[in-house]
Amino acid sequence: MRPPSHRFHGRNYRRGRGARPGQVSLAHNGVLFLDELPEFSRAVLETLRQPIETGEVVVARANAHIRYPCRFLLVAAANPCRCGYLSDPRHACSRAPVCGADYLGKISGPLLDRFDMRIELSAVPLADLDIRTPSEPSAPVAERVSAARKVQARRYSGSKEIKTNSDLYGSFLDEVATPDPEGRDLLLRAADKFGFTARGYHWALRSARTIADLAGSEQVRSPHIAEAVGYRLLLVNGG
Ligand SMILES: [Zn+2]
Missing domain, CATH: 1.10.8 (Helicase, Ruva Protein; domain 3)
Structure with a gap:
């Protein structure tokens, strides 16, 4: 892993006036968690692709290009559709299946391709909330x-x-x-x-x-x- 190259008060920072590390750089060597992923604008989601690949983000300013490191573990969560009921047998999603296709369709194939693991979780019925199922500590x-x-x-x-x-x-x-x-x-x-x-x-x-x-x-x-x-x-x- 390359050493952090960003110095907030160093030469690069002064040259790139107004440039500041964003969320992806603040998550450097840590976890970036995006809740309700499809609610982010498509432009924001697509700008994630390059930093995921290269581990750095380039901020263009009139007088300089500033590079910030951003090697992060990306974790995201999303409902199956906008109303959230698509895969819930106890509720009916009134717009199935387009509701899900529209909602998750906001995440482009190339971005989705960058997630190594995708896991579907089903809703826990209220009656089961206080049942302690044995699980590995x-x-x-x-x-x-x-x-x-x-x-x-x-x-x-x-x-x-x-x-x-x-x-x-x-x-x-x-x-x-x-x-x-x-x-x-x-x-x-x-x-x-x-x-x-x-x-x-x-x-x-x-x-x-x-x-x-x-x-x-x-x-x-x-x-x-x-x-x-x-x-x-x-x-x-x-x-
Ligand atoms: Zn729905």
Whole structure:
């Protein structure tokens, strides 16, 4: 990761009068959470694409171009449609299915393609709110994440550019994330059937590498591929 290049009171700042780090730069090395994603204007959503790719944002001013770093984890939430009832069996969305298509259609395919994981959550009935369902406590999950990050730190200790699986690209990605033959076959079939872009294909590989690390598996296998592919299918066509 490149060192922060923004100095609020440095030379660049004075040259680019009026330029200030925005929300994406303030989220540098952290999480940027966008609630109700389709409510953001299309122009704002589309300007996210470049910073997601490059990890920096360029602010153009008459006398200078200012670069701010912005390596963030992007998390977004959205209702299935404007009224919110599209997938709720207890309510009827009066405008289904256009309500959902109109609403989620505001998120362009290229932006959606940049989300590694998409998860659909269903509404919890009021009567179930006080039912305690057994779930795994956070502490063991944190341990698993920490162990997976240690594995990655060891694997990439010789590389300056790559710190975690999300930084993988090119031949390095092939080297460490090529699945077993069954997994490779599954990924190729899924990519063909669901029309993955090259970006989608590579991100599925990176996600599968992480899923394998969390499972303590040195080799990426077909169950890891299946899980990663599953995270990419939802809303793949914006509806
Ligand atoms: Zn609706």
